[in-house]
Amino acid sequence: MSSLEEERLVQMVEDFIESESPSPIFSASSKSLPRKHHAQYLTLQEILGSGTKAEAEVLETVLKHMRSRRVAEKTTSLKKWLVTRLKRDGFNASLCQTSWVTSVGCPAGDYEYIDTTVQKYENGDDSIRLILDMDFKSQFELARPTAAYKELTDTLPHIFVGTEEKLNKIISLLCSAAKQSFRDRGLHIPPWRTTTYMQCKWLSSCQKVPGENREAKGSARGYSKWAPSPPMVKPKRSHLGGGSGLSSQFSKMSINCC
Incomplete structure (x- = not known):
């Protein structure tokens, strides 16, 4: 992440904390949306409102540390700094860097976020992986959104803490709405x-990099059941045999957590 991007992220988070104003549960303008978009809005509200106690604890800890972040520490990567603080509080947190190769309709890219593994139940051994993104809302914003799509993105939190299942539901809903927004504008997605x-x-x-401490190794994952699948295409014949290159696309994906 460049220094300018880091400064923007830090400023965005600080502005969010200073405002202390969560997104409205139900805005007046949403009532005037077409029935389909109104249903999407209500569904998104239901997904966002289904937070667990563990998610709330992680979010509150993040906000606590961001409020006390000293000026001298702003030269350090915000995410790395936050991972260190979460670990000190007993959370099994890691900085994750994803990367993927180009496929049909999906260009190569990379991304960075934080994840932490927490106990699913207070008196049980089951654990659950939570994804923490400090710049969540902007990932879904469009340059020329329709009113219906902007209503959805305005509802999204700046800082997201949630399970893979919750995140996958949000992605599916927002990407479907974004596609419709582009169509309504006469644009291709x-x-x-x-x-x-x-x-x-x-x-x-997901794959943990070597050198992680034992606590972090406990959350190592060889794969994610939500790993996306590329579009199905008919493989080309090759004298080398084997299947299409797309079949191994996601086996080449990696997540480095540190």
């Missing part, structure tokens, strides 16, 4: 706004 591309950011196969 760009490949970096497709469901596959957006899933690649957070839900690709």
Whole structure:
């Protein structure tokens, strides 16, 4: 992440904390939307409102540290700094960097976010992986959105904490709405706004890098069940045999967590 991007992210988070004003649960303008878009709005509200106690604890810890972040520490990567603070508080947190190769309709790319593994139940051994994104809302914003799509993105939180299941539902809903927004504007949807591309950011196969401490190794994942699948195409015949190059696309994906 460049220094300018880092400064923008830090400023955005600080502005969000200073405002302390969550997105409205139900805005007046949403009532005037067409029935289909109104239904999408209500569905998104239901998804965002289904947070667990664990998600709330992680978010509150993040906000606590961001409020106390010292000026001298702003030269450090915000995400790396936050991972260190979360670990000090007993969270099994890691910085994750995803990367993926080009496929049909999905250009290559990379992304960075934080994940943490928490206990699913207070008195149980089951754990659950939570994804923490400090710049979540802007990932779905469009340059020329329709009123219906802007209503959806205005509802999204700047800082997201949630499970893979919750995130996948949000991606599916927002990407479908984005596609319709582009169509209504007479535009073609760009490949970096497709469901596959957006899933690649957070839900690709996960692999911990060597050198992690034992606590972090406990959350190592060989794969994610939400790893996106590329469009099905008929493989070309080759004298080398084997299947299409697309069949191994996502086996080449990697997530480096540090």
